[in-house]
Amino acid sequence: xxxxxxxxxxxxxxxxxxxxxxxxxxxxxxxxxxxxxxxxxxxxxxxxxxxxxxxxxxxxxxxxxxxxxxxxxxxxxxxxxxxxxxxxxxxxxxxxxxxxxxxxxxxxxxxxxxxxxxxxxxxxxxxxxxxxxxxxxxxxxxxxxxxxxxxxxxxxxxxxxx
Amino acid sequence: xxxxxxxxxxxxxxxxxxxxxxxxxxxxxxxxxxxxxxxxxxxxxxxxxxxxxxxxxxxxxxxxxxxxxxxxxxxxxxxxxxxxxxxxxxxxxxxxxxxxxxxxxxxxxxxxxxxxxxxxxxxxxxxxxxxxxxxxxxxxxxxxxxxxxxxxxxxxxxxxxxxxxxxxxxxxxxxxxxxxxxxxxxxxxxxxxxxxxxxxxxxxxxxxxxxxxxxxxxxxxxxxxxxxxxxxxxxxxxxxxxxxxxxxxxxxxxxxxxxxxxxxxxxxxxxxxxxxxxxxxxxxxxxxxxxxxxxxxxxxxxxxxxxxxxxxxxxxxxxxxxxxxxxxxxxxxxxxxxxxxxxxxxxxxxxxxxxx
Numbered sequence: 080x081x082x083x084x085x086x087x088x089x090x091x092x093x094x095x096x097x098x099x100x101x102x103x104x105x106x107x108x109x110x111x112x113x114x115x116x117x118x119x120x121x122x123x124x125x126x127x128x129x130x131x132x133x134x135x136x137x138x139x140x141x142x143x144x145x146x147x148x149x150x151x152x153x154x155x156x157x158x159x160x161x162x163x164x165x166x167x168x169x170x171x172x173x174x175x176x177x178x179x180x181x182x183x184x185x186x187x188x189x190x191x192x193x194x195x196x197x198x199x200x201x202x203x204x205x206x207x208x209x210x211x212x213x214x215x216x217x218x219x220x221x222x223x224x225x226x227x228x229x230x231x232x233x234x235x236x237x238x239x240x241x
Numbered sequence: 242x243x244x245x246x247x248x249x250x251x252x253x254x255x256x257x258x259x260x261x262x263x264x265x266x267x268x269x270x271x272x273x274x275x276x277x278x279x280x281x282x283x284x285x286x287x288x289x290x291x292x293x294x295x296x297x298x299x300x301x302x303x304x305x306x307x308x309x310x311x312x313x314x315x316x317x318x319x320x321x322x323x324x325x326x327x328x329x330x331x332x333x334x335x336x337x338x339x340x341x342x343x344x345x346x347x348x349x350x351x352x353x354x355x356x357x358x359x360x361x362x363x364x365x366x367x368x369x370x371x372x373x374x375x376x377x378x379x380x381x382x383x384x385x386x387x388x389x390x391x392x393x394x395x396x397x398x399x400x401x402x403x404x405x406x407x408x409x410x411x412x413x414x415x416x417x418x419x420x421x422x423x424x425x426x427x428x429x430x431x432x433x434x435x436x437x438x439x440x441x442x443x444x445x446x447x448x449x450x451x452x453x454x455x456x457x458x459x460x461x462x463x464x465x466x467x468x469x470x471x472x473x474x475x476x477x478x479x480x481x482x483x484x485x486x487x488x489x490x491x492x493x494x495x496x497x498x499x500x501x502x503x504x505x506x507x508x509x510x511x512x513x514x515x516x517x518x519x520x521x522x523x524x525x526x527x528x529x530x531x532x533x534x535x536x537x538x539x540x541x542x543x544x545x546x547x548x549x550x551x552x553x554x555x556x557x558x559x560x561x562x563x564x565x566x567x568x569x570x571x572x573x574x575x576x577x578x579x580x581x582x583x584x585x586x587x588x589x590x591x592x593x594x595x596x597x
Binding site: 102106223225 | 486
């Protein structure tokens with residue numbers, strides 16, 4: 080079996096495949112552990128976030144985006160997970176339930192939602208409990224290379240560097 | 242094939258691609274199978290398939306120069322030649338390939354034939370048709386950017402070029418729009434460009450009769466597949482969010498050979514992943530393989546040296562031949578005897594032999 084133009088085709092093929100498999104090469108078999116966001120004593124005491132944890136983990140950026148919209152444009156300043164969250168992030172299993180709620184816009188309480196009402200604010204609410212930004216928010220964000228631009232304007236909580 | 246039938250067949254192919262992970266993960270909870278085993282299998286099929294395909298191509302000899310010549314060939318220095326569209330050496334070919342791969346130059350030349358009615362009767366017009374080129378370019382570059390952006394899941398720590406791409410791609414910060422954003426502070430332009438371009442490419446196939454006529458299920462299927470891939474991705478980013486930190490754990494696990502399937506990732510992610518697995522394992526066996534094939538197209542990657550260089554048929558082998566002269570020498574006496582005309586008489590034979 081003859082392979083013509085091996086001299087160019089083989090290197091080309093190898094370069095192409097190396098580009099595709101570059102994550103294997105770059106990682107070299109090891110990578111940082113998945114982040115474990117650390118809770119402050121204050122958050123631990125509160126036990127609960129403003130909404131159920133699975134929801135917060137996946138949707139917090141949208142929650143913040145909605146808060147911003149509602150505060151700045153609509154002047155609505157209070158948030159209650161029972162009323163304001165009509166779906167949570169469990170797509171499977173609760174799909175039907177979600178559709179029901181989606182279609183009827185019913186504000187039946189989300190399973191496990193907190194009953195408390197919160198003041199919608201990035202600095203005052205979120206960062207009050209999660210005042211350890213570098214060990215909480217940034218921990219995850221660095222892992223995924225997200226750098227929210229919010230801190231261009233909003234003030235980060237002061238942290239004492241141990 | 243009837244185009245509706247073609248689309249129906251492609252759609253029937255798409256059904257399982259969505260249903261299998263929905264059932265497999267949503268109902269049967271086979272997270273490890275769909276999160277680890279299927280992706281590894283797909284990657285293996287992709288790598289082996291691509292090697293097979295390219296090496297198979299390399300078995301075809303290309304002894305002659307068959308480039309498409311879209312410009313004046315180089316002849317005399319005072320005749321203006323086109324070194325890119327009719328390259329005379331490797332430099333020209335490299336330039337041509339760069340333009341071809343990065344800007345789809347030959348698609349740019351795409352023309353449309355049209356009849357124009359004039360007073361003297363219909364006239365044929367060749368019109369520049371740039372929409373196909375534009376959509377193809379938008380689609381391919383969006384796909385590339387989206388693919389590269391996904392490297393934030395594949396690599397740890399996230400490399401700098403990914404961060405730059407994310408910034409550029411999300412610079413519109415559409416979250417600020419009065420429609421309450423799409424729910425996320427950063428909305429990527431390439432997501433929308435990709436879907437628009439794909440939709441155009443699909444509609445074009447259906448709308449233009451000639452293109453519809455030559456479209457087969459193998460043309461619709463990749464479009465449907467990538468549309469589904471894009472839809473699930475966009476849904477996941479803006480509407481049905483999943484725990485992205487867990488997704489990265491899974492992806493990094495794959496790329497460091499420490500596979501894990503963390504709990505709590507929504508099914509929509511597995512549909513997305515399964516679409517991708519089908520896409521990459523389908524790659525080497527379909528028209529999508531033009532990604533590698535473009536580099537191996539003799540009509541593009543050969544310099545037009547048909548005249549400057551002598552190309553000898555590599556399969557030339559020594560042929561045993563018998564010239565008429567030798568034939569006549571052998572049978573001259575018999576030929577004369579039979580009254581057949583000969584070039585040389587019997588008497589001249591010794592003289593001829595002396596000549597030789």
